[in-house]
Every structure is written in C-alpha cells, then in structure tokens.
Amino acid sequence: MSQQAVSPDEEDTYTFDDLTVVMGTYNEEAAIGTVLSDIDAETDGRANVVCVDGSSDRTPEIAREHGAHVIEQEPQGYGVAVRAALLAADRPVLVTTDCDDTYPMDRLGDFLDGINDGADVVSGDRLYDGAEAMPAFNRFGNHAFALLASALSGRRVHDTTTGMRAYRRTVIQKIDWTENTGLSAELLIRPLLREYDVRETPIAYAERAGETKLDPLSGGAAIAKSIVTVCLEERFR
Numbered sequence: 098m099s100q101q102a103v104s105p106d107e108e109d110t111y112t113f114d115d116l117t118v119v120m121g122t123y124n125e126e127a128a129i130g131t132v133l134s135d136i137d138a139e140t141d142g143r144a145n146v147v148c149v150d151g152s153s154d155r156t157p158e159i160a161r162e163h164g165a166h167v168i169e170q171e172p173q174g175y176g177v178a179v180r181a182a183l184l185a186a187d188r189p190v191l192v193t194t195d196c197d198d199t200y201p202m203d204r205l206g207d208f209l210d211g212i213n214d215g216a217d218v219v220s221g222d223r224l225y226d227g228a229e230a231m232p233a234f235n236r237f238g239n240h241a242f243a244l245l246a247s248a249l250s251g252r253r254v255h256d257t258t259t260g261m262r263a264y265r266r267t268v269i270q271k272i273d274w275t276e277n278t279g280l281s282a283e284l285l286i287r288p289l290l291r292e293y294d295v296r297e298t299p300i301a302y303a304e305r306a307g308e309t310k311l312d313p314l315s316g317g318a319a320i321a322k323s324i325v326t327v328c329l330e331e332r333f334r
C-alpha cells in the first residue's frame with residue numbers, strides 16, 4: 098500500500114515560537130514602544146520582530162531596546178522596506194504590521210490560528226467594521242481599490258491595502274515581489290490568483306499615532322497602478 102506524502106508544512110502546528118512580525122519603520126518614535134510592547138504582551142515575548150528602519154529619530158534605538166532585529170536602510174518607500182523585512186525573516190509564519198499603533202496586535206493569535214487552520218494568507222479587513230478611525234478620503238480610496246481589484250481579478254476582495262496580514266513564509270519565497278507603495282495590494286492579489294488559500298478576516302483599526310508617511314494622492318495613484326499591473330500580470334501569466 099502506498100503511503101501518502103505529507104509535507105512538513107502540513108504536519109506542523111505553529112506557535113508564537115514560529116512567528117516573526119515584520120514592519121517598515123520610518124520616524125515612528127510616537128508609536129513603536131506601544132506596538133512592540135503589544136506584540137510582546139500577546140505572544141509572551143516569543144515572537145521575533147524585524148524592523149527595516151529609515152528613521153532619523155530614536156525609533157531604531159527604541160526597537161533595539163525591545164529586542165527587535167533592526168535593519169537600517171535609506172528611506173525608499175513602504176514596499177522596499179517591508180519586502181526587505183519579509184525576506185530577512187527566518188521563521189515559517191510571518192505577520193506584517195505598520196508601526197503606527199493602528200493595527201490590533203492582540204489579534205496575532207487569531208492570525209496564527211488561521212494559518213494553522215490551513216490558510217496560506219490571512220488578511221486583516223479594516224473596512225468590514227467601518228474603519229471609523231480612518232480619514233474619510235483614505236476610506237473612500239480603499240473601498241475603490243477593493244472594487245478595482247475585485248473587478249480585475251475576478252475575486253471579491255474587501256481590503257487590498259491593509260498592513261496587517263499573516264503569510265506562510267513559503268508563499269513569500271515562491272513569488273517575485275515588484276511593487277513599492279502598492280506592495281500591500283500585490284501581497285494579496287498574487288497569492289490569490291495563484292490559488293493559494295487566502296482568507297480575509299475583520300479587524301479593528303485605530304487612529305494613527307505620529308505622522309503619516311503616505312501622500313494620499315500620489316500614494317493612491319501608485320496603488321491603483323500596482324493593482325492594474327499585478328492583476329493583468331497574474332491573469333495572463
């Protein structure tokens with residue numbers, strides 16, 4: 098009788114010891130202490146943290162004080178930083194977040210549960226519960242991006258630009274990532290259209306601590322362009 102092969106990935110149940118939380122950090126002095134303390138509190142200090150940092154303030158010092166692995170990089174945009182952080186992480190489950198205290202670090206356990214339940218990507222949907230704390234222009238834009246991505250991908254997605262997601266590291270390693278400001282949308286759309294198990298889950302979204310690093314107009318245009326490019330590339334690849 099032939100035995101069915103089971104990959105190590107399918108056998109494992111991951112714990113916080115298998116988790117790396119990654120983020121770009123750019124002058125986030127006002128938030129980084131809270132974000133890293135929240136991660137430690139939720140995971141009992143067991144998750145690894147990687148910060149790719151372009152700051153001129155005390156952000157990297159605070160990160161190191163909290164035990165994070167800090168990689169210094171000239172500021173070149175969101176996606177350049179987050180991609181470097183994802184590729185530097187060496188544990189099997191990766192979670193992205195912004196370092197601005199907008200995302201609920203007390204949900205890390207739920208994201209890990211989603212991966213253990215078989216998901217390849219668990220994506221935090223900020224818009225499901227209304228995202229009252231989000232500036233109205235951004236909220237409108239994020240709904241529009243989701244409609245655009247849904248129309249072009251043929252799959253209904255609800256929040257394409259969320260900063261909080263969990264990924265199996267194997268998914269991150271198997272795909273070439275090309276986008277910068279639009280990396281968040283790319284990280285959702287490419288796995289979805291390659292038939293990975295991608296699930297959205299509602300999350301709370303809080304008002305930002307410190308100043309935004311995204312210009313809503315030029316950033317929004319870059320994100321729309323990424324969505325169109327990535328959807329077309331994936332559908333015709």
Ligand SMILES: Nc1nc2c(ncn2[C@@H]2O[C@H](COP(=O)(O)OP(=O)(O)OP(=O)(O)O)[C@@H](O)[C@H]2O)c(=O)[nH]1
Pocket residue numbers: 120121122123124125149150151152170171172173174175178194195196197199235260305308309310311
């Ligand atoms: N290292 C690095 N980090 C960056 C850069 N640009 C943005 N970030 C970080 O990436 C994350 C996302 O940037 P945000 O300013 O929160 O962008 P956003 O979430 O679209 O906008 P908000 O609504 O203001 O939160 C934050 O943690 C930033 O510090 C960069 O050029 N270099």
Ligand SMILES: [Mg+2]
Pocket residue numbers: 195196197199260305
């Ligand atoms: Mg943010």
